[in-house]
Amino acid sequence: MGNSVSEVQTADDVLLELRNLRTWYPTGGGVLGGGREWVKAVDDVSFTIKRGETLGLVGESGCGKTTLGRSILRLEQPQSGQVIFEGEDVLKMPAGRLKQVRRNMQAIFQDPHGSLDPRMKVRDLIAEGLVVQGEMRRDERDARVAELIDVVGLRREHLDRYSHEFSGGQRQRIGIARALALRPKFVLADEPVSALDLSVQSQVLNLLKDLQSEFGLTYLFIAHDLSVVEYISDRVGVMYLGRIVELASAEALYDDPRMPYTQALLSAIPGNERASGRARIILQGDVPSPINPPSGCPFRTRCWLAQDVCSELVPPLREVKPDHFAACHFADAI
Template sequence: MSARAPLSPNPSPPGGEGSALDAASPPPAGGRDRERGSTATTPPLLEVRGLTKHFPIRAGAIVEREVARVRAVDDVSFTVARGETLGLVGESGCGKSTTGRLVLRLIEPTAGTILFDGEDVTGLEGAALRRLRRSMQIVFQDPYGALNPRMTVEEIVVEPLVVQGGTTRADMGREARRLMDLVGLPAAHVTRHPHEFSGGQRQRIGIARAIACRPRFVVCDEAVSALDVSVQAQIVNLLQDLQKELGLSYLFIAHDLAVVRHISDRVAVMYLGNLVEVADKRTLYTAPRHPYPQALLAAVPVAHPRLRRTRPRLTGEVPSPLDPPPGCRFHRRCSLAEDVCRTEVPALRDLAPGHAVACHFAERTGGPPPAAA
């Protein structure tokens, strides 16, 4: 492993760094250069190749042996560009959160490679892994479980700095107040405990902790799913403001299509451990090509009774990841399924630059966008 600048201590100095990073990565609307294909010139901030996680199920009283495996994440590949937000959507249990945790090296992948800033971080350990953690952080779903009830807010938000070292005690108090200010909480409240805050405020504390060591990449794991709609909007806006100010890239994991549409530049759709479609937001929401996102979008309630749905609704249940169907994992719920879908796994292939679909019949599935989009 080489001593690359991004992984060296304090990769991004405070203050004006945010704007410098912004300039380096163009705003989402005109950002063609971070689409797939042009990644050879500037490596994406994060690249994931063939990421796989199988959880073994063990049984046996004395000698344990593996009796089954949950295929939580299977051969997932994607990239996240600098300053970009990649939305990751899918039903509960499809492997979204596992993917997020794999990327952060909180759980060990069964197979696959994680490249951060062009460097393979899949096998990092010890001090090198700790240095990497400075650059990648996470915001959790449950604002109640994410904060240690025995610690004060100051102890919580500066913990990454304490663990990473290099910050004096006096600086930490100042840092804590600065972070509180950044996330829109009164700096004087640093001495309080988590139970004295509301859900939205707790989520802000969790965000303050995530940005404490000035990371460049943050996984937002259902970061707004547990909040009231009005609070959701505030937190989403806060995340967007911080992204601009600090030049952050997000992997935004959610099941709420509307929120993902609001915050993401590109969106990846996951089904039963596989990515089924990756596209920029506009394409995915107006002209999805995989039957699964098509059906998902059709399932969004429509405000007007005359805007009847033209696409089939999802029927049946998500199959168990313990025993995923052979071939295309979606074929049992798919209206287009033919024999090939039952035997052959469709690869995620580029339909157009920046638009990848894993469906044997992706060319056929075009047509009018779903009414809800």
């Protein structure tokens, strides 16, 4: 790495660290920018992911979880903040360095339909990253592709077919093989099982877990399904209107949520009322617009505990118990 300008000091066991990340999109406004408003898709987000860890990220549509994931890979351009991957700020990297680092940061998306080119054979889809990085000989590439198809549980005769010939679960396996081709250290998994039926979803979740232990992968696992995230994650972050409002180990977060929004979210899981014995909390209204989020706490307009202070001060994400962070003025009282 040398003395690159993007070098930053982080703890040894941390693979990825976000510091005060902001991704805002301009909207409306005139040609001169007068009256321009901003969609605050990701607003002041900080967290770390340790090597070999799975950090789950949950939140409802529009909370900014997908934009956050894409910002980490620099598929979106954040306004400010830092994305520190192995001690280097991804956002400050020159293009050449970014290409080198991207081999270590790969992604799996929800829709294997949309992310697989229908005119390419499975063999070429899996090898695409290797070709782009361009340092393997043809026979080495073929060997790697054959190995990958085994790893994700497909057969070698599948290599010469096209993606439309496969079921949803098989297509997601192809997407996973593609992401792993470059032997990445970090994988962003954005709703990787949401489009799959339950019986197939469990196959893919098992595969993701196996691959993690085999290759020492670190996952950022983004999903709206709270049960899936609880199952797969070591730690879980909850997003609301562009902010992380709670972050803790999966166990602590699901057993003892300290932010009212998290409590409402967990109580809304169908069938959970009976299972957990906790009363259902029915939230009123919809999520406010991220263009003009409420002052103070973003959740206060739907929160049953809101007081005057909630509209005046943004509650910081603070440690309410060891390694349990919540952004609520009343997190200790809950």
